[in-house]
Amino acid sequence: MLQTDQYIINIGPQHPSTHGGLHVEALMDGENVVDAIVHLGYVHRSIEKIAESRTYPQFVPYASRLDYLASHLPTLGYCQAVEKMMGIEVPERAEYLRVIMAEFSRISSHLIFIGSMAIDLGATTGLIYCLRDRERIMDMFEMTSGQRMIASYMRIGGIAEDVPETFYAAARSFLDDLPQMIDEYNGLITGNEILQCRIKGVGTLSAEDAIAYGVTGPNLRACGIDYDIRKAEPYGIYDRFEFDVPLGTKGDSWNRYIVRLEEIKESARIIEQALDALPQGDIRTKVPRVLKPESGWEIYHRIESSKGELGYYIVADGGNKPYRLHVRAPSFINLMVLPIISRGGKLQDIIANIATLDPVLGESDR
Amino acid sequence: MEHWFTDIAQALVNWLMGLGLSAGWADFVLLIVQWLCIVMIVTINVIILIWLERKVSGFIQLRLGPNRLGPYGAFQTIADAIKLLTKEDIIPSRTDKWIFMTAPLFFIVVSVMLYAVIPMGDGMQVVDFNVGLLYFISIGSLSTICLLMAGWGSNNKWSMLGAMRAVAQMISYEIPLAISLLGVVMIAGSLRLSDIVVAQGNIWFVLLQPIAFITYFIAATAELNRGPFDMPEAEQELTAGAYTEYTGMRWALFFLAEYTNLVAVSALCATMFFGGWQGPGLPSWLWIIIKTYLIMLVFMWMKWTFPRIRMDHLMSFSWKILLPVSLANLVLTGFGLEFFKWMGWW
Amino acid sequence: MDVFNLEAMLQELQQEMGEKLEIDEDAFFTYLKIDAQDLPALMETLRQRYGFNHLANLCAVDYEEEFELVYHLYSIPDNYKVAVKVRVSRNKAELPSIMDIYPTADWQEREAYDLMGISFQGHPNLVRILLPDDFAGHPLRKDFKKEG
Numbered sequence: 001m002l003q004t005d006q007y008i009i010n011i012g013p014q015h016p017s018t019h020g021g022l023h024v025e026a027l028m029d030g031e032n033v034v035d036a037i038v039h040l041g042y043v044h045r046s047i048e049k050i051a052e053s054r055t056y057p058q059f060v061p062y063a064s065r066l067d068y069l070a071s072h073l074p075t076l077g078y079c080q081a082v083e084k085m086m087g088i089e090v091p092e093r094a095e096y097l098r099v100i101m102a103e104f105s106r107i108s109s110h111l112i113f114i115g116s117m118a119i120d121l122g123a124t125t126g127l128i129y130c131l132r133d134r135e136r137i138m139d140m141f142e143m144t145s146g147q148r149m150i151a152s153y154m155r156i157g158g159i160a161e162d163v164p165e166t167f168y169a170a171a172r173s174f175l176d177d178l179p180q181m182i183d184e185y186n187g188l189i190t191g192n193e194i195l196q197c198r199i200k201g202v203g204t205l206s207a208e209d210a211i212a213y214g215v216t217g218p219n220l221r222a223c224g225i226d227y228d229i230r231k232a233e234p235y236g237i238y239d240r241f242e243f244d245v246p247l248g249t250k251g252d253s254w255n256r257y258i259v260r261l262e263e264i265k266e267s268a269r270i271i272e273q274a275l276d277a278l279p280q281g282d283i284r285t286k287v288p289r290v291l292k293p294e295s296g297w298e299i300y301h302r303i304e305s306s307k308g309e310l311g312y313y314i315v316a317d318g319g320n321k322p323y324r325l326h327v328r329a330p331s332f333i334n335l336m337v338l339p340i341i342s343r344g345g346k347l348q349d350i351i352a353n354i355a356t357l358d359p360v361l362g363e364s365d366r
Numbered sequence: 367m368e369h370w371f372t373d374i375a376q377a378l379v380n381w382l383m384g385l386g387l388s389a390g391w392a393d394f395v396l397l398i399v400q401w402l403c404i405v406m407i408v409t410i411n412v413i414i415l416i417w418l419e420r421k422v423s424g425f426i427q428l429r430l431g432p433n434r435l436g437p438y439g440a441f442q443t444i445a446d447a448i449k450l451l452t453k454e455d456i457i458p459s460r461t462d463k464w465i466f467m468t469a470p471l472f473f474i475v476v477s478v479m480l481y482a483v484i485p486m487g488d489g490m491q492v493v494d495f496n497v498g499l500l501y502f503i504s505i506g507s508l509s510t511i512c513l514l515m516a517g518w519g520s521n522n523k524w525s526m527l528g529a530m531r532a533v534a535q536m537i538s539y540e541i542p543l544a545i546s547l548l549g550v551v552m553i554a555g556s557l558r559l560s561d562i563v564v565a566q567g568n569i570w571f572v573l574l575q576p577i578a579f580i581t582y583f584i585a586a587t588a589e590l591n592r593g594p595f596d597m598p599e600a601e602q603e604l605t606a607g608a609y610t611e612y613t614g615m616r617w618a619l620f621f622l623a624e625y626t627n628l629v630a631v632s633a634l635c636a637t638m639f640f641g642g643w644q645g646p647g648l649p650s651w652l653w654i655i656i657k658t659y660l661i662m663l664v665f666m667w668m669k670w671t672f673p674r675i676r677m678d679h680l681m682s683f684s685w686k687i688l689l690p691v692s693l694a695n696l697v698l699t700g701f702g703l704e705f706f707k708w709m710g711w712w
Numbered sequence: 713m714d715v716f717n718l719e720a721m722l723q724e725l726q727q728e729m730g731e732k733l734e735i736d737e738d739a740f741f742t743y744l745k746i747d748a749q750d751l752p753a754l755m756e757t758l759r760q761r762y763g764f765n766h767l768a769n770l771c772a773v774d775y776e777e778e779f780e781l782v783y784h785l786y787s788i789p790d791n792y793k794v795a796v797k798v799r800v801s802r803n804k805a806e807l808p809s810i811m812d813i814y815p816t817a818d819w820q821e822r823e824a825y826d827l828m829g830i831s832f833q834g835h836p837n838l839v840r841i842l843l844p845d846d847f848a849g850h851p852l853r854k855d856f857k858k859e860g
Contacts (some may be wrong), residue, residue, distance in 0.1 A: 009523050031677050033526075041842035048599025048827070049851050049858075073798065075421040084740070120602050122593060128427040188671070194594055195673045211788055214816030225788065232791045298739055299786045300769060300795070303776050311769050325850075326771040328784075336819050347527070348676050351603050365842060 006034055009347075013042045016084075017120040017351050020361030024338070024350060031346050036339040040332070044363040051325035056082050057156055058236030059325070064150040066252050066327060068365040070103040070109035072141075073305040074327075074363070075154040080235055081301035081312040082156050085293050091282040094158035095237045099274045100171070101144070101153060103267040108137040109306035110260045113358045117257060118189050120355040121198050126189045142366070143167050156291065167234045178268050182261065190261065199253035203341040203353040206251060213340070214333045217308025218259045219357060221316060223251035231305035240277075241270045253356040290320050300328075305333050308356060331364035337356040371651060372489050375400075388535035392611035400492045403480045410706040415442045419666055426670045461611065467517030470619035471511035472613065479505050484633045485560050487643045487651030501552060502634060503544050506589065509627065510536040513591075513598055513608050516620070520595045520611040530606025532598035532669070535588055539595075539682055542688035543585035549578040549692075549699040550638050563642030572639040577695040579639045581688055583664075586594060588633045588680070591624065593669035597677060632661040718792065721762055722807060729754070732759065741784070742796045748807035750796050755783070755796070755813045763787045768809075770820035771826040774854045777802050779830055781809075800830065809835040827852040 006029050012018040014342055015219030021042025027035040047066065051059050063078040064071040076098055084088060090098075111134040118126025138148040144163045145151040153160050205215065207223040217348060228245045230238040246262030248255025295318035302311035317323035334357050342350045375396060382392040417432065417440060424431025432439030457463060483498035485491045495501050510533055517529020551557055553574060554565035562571075572579045588595040599607040608621050636657035643650035643658075665688060675683070721812045722735055722742065733754070734745040746754050758764040764785040773780045783796040800807050809832035811817045822841040829850035832838055841845065849856055 004765050007523060009527075015605060031531075041844070043842075044842045046827075046851055053858075065794045070390050118673065122596070122600070122602060123672060124423075125427050125670050126673075128429070131798075132428060142817055189673075192673060195677050197679050198673060198676055212815045214814070227788050232789070300737075300782075302768065309768060311784070313769055313784070315773055324771075326769070328769040328771075332819065332823075333816060336816065346676060346678060347675075348600075 005031065005138075011350060013357070015319050017116075018354060018360060018361075019026065020334075021365070022354065022359065022361055024354070026280065026342075026347070026350060031348075033342050033345050034345060035348060036342045036350060038333070038335055038338055040361075041365055043361045045366065047366045048325055048327065050285055051322050053321065055320045056293075056322065059322070059355045060154060060156070061150070061152040065096050065362060066153045066366065067109070067305060067307065067310070067331075067360045068149055069112050069360055070105035070306045071150045073109075073303065074310060075152060076102050076132060076236075077303040077305065077310050078312055079154045079156050081299055081314055082293075084292065084301050085297055085299040085314060086156075086291060087286060087287055087314065088157050089348070091160055092279045093162075093253075093281040093283055096164060096274050096278045096285065098154065098236060099241070100240070100271050100278075101151075101159075101270045102227045104137050104140060104171075106306045107264050108134045110264050111265075113260055113306075113341050113355075114150050114185060114189065114257070117352075117355040117358075118200075120351050121195055123189065123192070123195065126185070128183060129181075129188060133177075140167060140174070143158075145171065151306060154288075155284060157287035158282070160221065162283050167338075168275065171271065173289055175268050175272055175275075182264065183346070185236065185261070189230065190257075196254065196323070197259060198348070199352050199356065201250070202253045202345060202349050203256075203356060204252040205337055206252060209337065209340060210251065211214040213337050215308070215337055216306065216330050216333070218263060219308065219337075221245060222248035222255035222259045224249050225313050229302060229309060233302070235301070241273050243267075243269050256358075258355040266304055287311075291296055292316075294317060294318055295297075302328065307363065309333055310363075327363075327366055329363045329366060331359035332366075335359050335364055369488075370649070383487060397492070404478060404492065408481070408622075408626050408629070410707050411629050412622050413447070415625045415628070415662070416443045416562070416621075417448070418662075422663065422666045423670045424665070427647070444568070447618070448588075449537075450615050450618040452591070455616060456613045458611055460521045462519040462521060463565070464609070465515045467519075469515035469519055470512040470616045470623070472515065473509060474619050474626065476505060476508045476512060477623040477630065480627070483559055484630060485634075485637060485642055486654055487649070490651060491560060494558065494560050497557045497559045499547060499562070499638075502559075502630075506627075506631075507536065507540050509623070513624075515611070517608040521639055522611050524604045524606075524610045525636040527609050528598045528600065528604045528610070531600070531604075532591065532608060534677075535591075535595065535597055535680060535684075538684040539585045539588035539688070540694045541583050542684060543589060545692040545696055546578040546581040546585065547638060549575045549695050552696075552699050552703060559637055559642075563637055563644060564642040564697055566644060570639060570641045575639070575695070576697070577691060578699075581692045581695065582635065582638070585684075585688060586635065587665065587668065587686070588663070590627055592628070592629055592665060594672035594675050596674060596679060597670075597680060600674060602674070628665060630659060632658045633664065635661050649703065713783070718794070725754075728757075741793065743795050743860070745797045745799075748800055751796070751798050752808050752810055752813065755810045758785060758794070758796070759813055762774050762792075763790065764792070767814040767816050770817055770824065772824040772852075773801075774828065774852065776854065779805055779828065781807065781824070781830070797816075797824050805829060806833055807829040808833050809838075811835055829853060 006027055009024055009026050009028050012023040013021040024035040026033055026163035047062050050062060060075050063074045063339055066074040111130045115127035115130030141151050142148050144167060145153040167282045207225055210220050224247050226245055226247055231245060243266045246259050248259050293316035297316040300311055300313045302309050310330055311328030313326040314322050315324040338353060342353050379392045379396055382395055432442035435441040435445055480502060480692040482502050483490045483495055513532040514529045517525040550571050554562040591598050609617055636654055640657050643654040644655035726733055731736055732747060732750050736743040736745060764787045766788045767788040768786050769784040771782050778799045778801055781798040786793050798807055808823055819841060821835055824830050825838050826840040826842055
């Protein structure tokens with residue numbers, strides 16, 4: 001009998017496909033994964049502590065830096081949490097623009113997901129095509145907020161600025177071209193036999209495990225559980241739009257990919273409806289210069305971010321700064337299942353699993 | 367134009383003999399000159415190829431590729447070569463020094479040796495073995511050892527994994543590679559590469575042996591460690607696989623060798639399936655260059671389009687699909703040949 | 713249980729738990745306040761009997777003398793919500809882990825341990841998760857000295 005040893009291999013924190021500073025310590029038997037341990041914290045900036053020394057409006061740019069691939073979503077969640085606590089009404093036009101921006105963020109985040117998954121599986125070209133199309137969204141963000149990635153566009157009580165006239169044409173033309181783009185991804189990425197072999201039946205997560213481990217977002221829906229906070233507990237004006245929640249069946253990497261691909265189409269539907277119904281009017285309500293929620297007020301507000309359930313728990317103490325602010329980061333919780341879905345697979349499957357869980361380390365480490 | 371290079375060689379031999387050298391010594395000097403030429407061809411080819419690869423991948427990926435230095439960025443590779451030559455040669459302290467240091471040298475030497483038998487034109491062959499094909503395949507398989515040396519000598523788990531992958535992959539794919547070429551050999555009736563070229567005077571073997579061509583092409587991609595079979599390097603998984611610990615020129619030598627192999631395998635493909643140097647109008651050496659480059663473009667196209675295959679799929683694909691298919695092709699070819707002879711068509 | 717009724721659930725729980733359970737509510741959540749030693753039993757009941765299968769958020773707040781642990785629970789797919797609050801004293805910041813009831817508490821408890829210094833008894837692997845292992849102190853505590 002051949003004597004073999006198990007060995008430990010460190011994937012990351014300096015590794016091409018760990019999406020930032022993720023460190024996976026994998027116990028290997030040849031090419032087979034026996035166990036995996038996830039180490040986090042390489043991007044930890046202690047944003048929760050910083051929040052305690054910033055006033056409520058000052059925290060918005062920090063929220064932007066949580067999920068830097070879809071920066072409108074964390075800022076939206078934070079602003080809505082404060083508004084909910086203070087009972088601030090947001091003007092109609094701002095609500096619609098918020099939805100448009102949030103859904104564009106979701107599309108751009110999913111485009112990055114598709115591209116980075118492709119490159120993690122070795123298809124370099126897939127990334128470039130997705131980045132090309134994401135760039136058009138980034139241009140729109142720049143048009144409206146002056147910033148491409150970390151836009152800090154949401155404000156407590158509305159949005160920072162109204163969109164310029166050129167925005168509508170850019171948004172419409174992006175939506176018009178979207179089906180064509182998706183056809184291209186299908187041709188280059190989805191339809192590829194090798195890619196299908198790589199992710200079909202890999203990293204399967206059962207529905208029970210998904211719920212038990214608190215997995216949310218596209219990763220949960222890939223397991224076939226119809227749970228989208230936009231539908232389940234509509235925030236903002238999401239109850240006014242018609243859209244479907246794409247579901248998977250098996251919960252494997254392939255389902256996670258397809259669910260996100262379909263979500264892009266649904267987001268486009270929402271944007272289209274929002275653009276059609278966009279009213280004229282104010283973009284911000286008058287909010288007191290100094291926000292002072294009463295002592296003892298607290299709130300847990302959650303939104304459906306592109307990664308899953310993004311929650312803010314804010315406790316006020318009567319001052320102008322949060323007494324405690326906690327971010328329920330979907331990437332953080334979703335990464336918890338990485339060892340479960342990687343065990344028994346191959347080394348290459350770990351890479352595919354990290355890619356399809358789609359963590360953003362800025363959010364996960366906070 | 368047709369006989370430029372053979373004429374030059376003949377003139378050189380005549381001049382040497384005029385100086386009073388015996389015919390044997392003159393041939394020996396010629397051999398050395400030929401080797402020098404091959405090294406030059408290899409170097410120039412690699413410079414062009416790296417530029418071409420970057421350009422092609424750029425166009426596939428909606429980019430421009432290198433475009434600053436020289437026309438269309440043509441001198442970019444030269445600048446890169448200078449950069450690599452002047453870089454510090456780091457030898458990590460925990461490595462197995464001799465194995466680590468010599469692996470890239472062996473790799474490049476083995477790759478250059480492949481060129482000895484490739485017919486680069488009518489009568490333009492360094493050595494015309496009667497077992498040329500066998501030589502090519504056996505020398506080609508030596509590069510496995512060099513990768514294993516690199517992986518083992520680096521004393522790094524990623525390198526080791528890459529090297530183990532390389533060995534498993536290259537040994538598995540050598541078998542379908544060799545067997546797929548046997549069909550051609552049966553038709554041509556010779557292992558001598560110049561004979562195989564001449565045998566394609568009427569019809570290219572790609573038309574007679576389409577299955578063999580496809581299996582050869584796939585197995586050759588795996589042999590070359592190119593995408594989608596670039597398991598030993600596998601940047602996204604193994605950081606750089608067997609090359610992880612290499613820097614500067616040693617690292618560059620691996621790439622030099624890989625591109626050298628790419629040219630050799632493509633040239634062999636042209637020789638075995640596309641009529642070698644034969645073609646109308648243009649001189650023979652130009653024809654083989656054109657054919658080789660066209661085949662290399664297909665290799666590049668594949669690399670920049672496909673994702674990487676998984677290791678276990680790779681192995682089962684070789685043993686469960688490629689090998690039976692190439693064996694079946696061999697049997698079919700045998701029956702076909704007998705049938706043709708029986709009908710009196712051969 | 714056919715139709716879920718929050719009021720009925722609260723009444724049932726109050727009857728069973730009696731004095732140990734204190735119910736409070738604001739505009740957004742119903743809070744069940746309970747002592748540390750009774751936490752696992754309450755969580756078990758909430759999960760098994762009332763279908764609160766999604767522990768959305770676990771977080772600790774520093775109130776000078778005491779720490780408050782807040783657990784936000786949801787039920788998928790019915791989407792009912794409730795929050796559980798536990799207070800532990802600063803001197804003895806420990807409470808039972810609920811990891812075997814909600815596996816998702818694993819990393820969230822580790823995070824609370826890491827940043828707030830609360831030890832969860834029964835957690836199999838209670839080590840720092842975001843900060844390096846040799847880090848001194850727990851930064852989210854109010855008495856943590858900030859530098860720079």
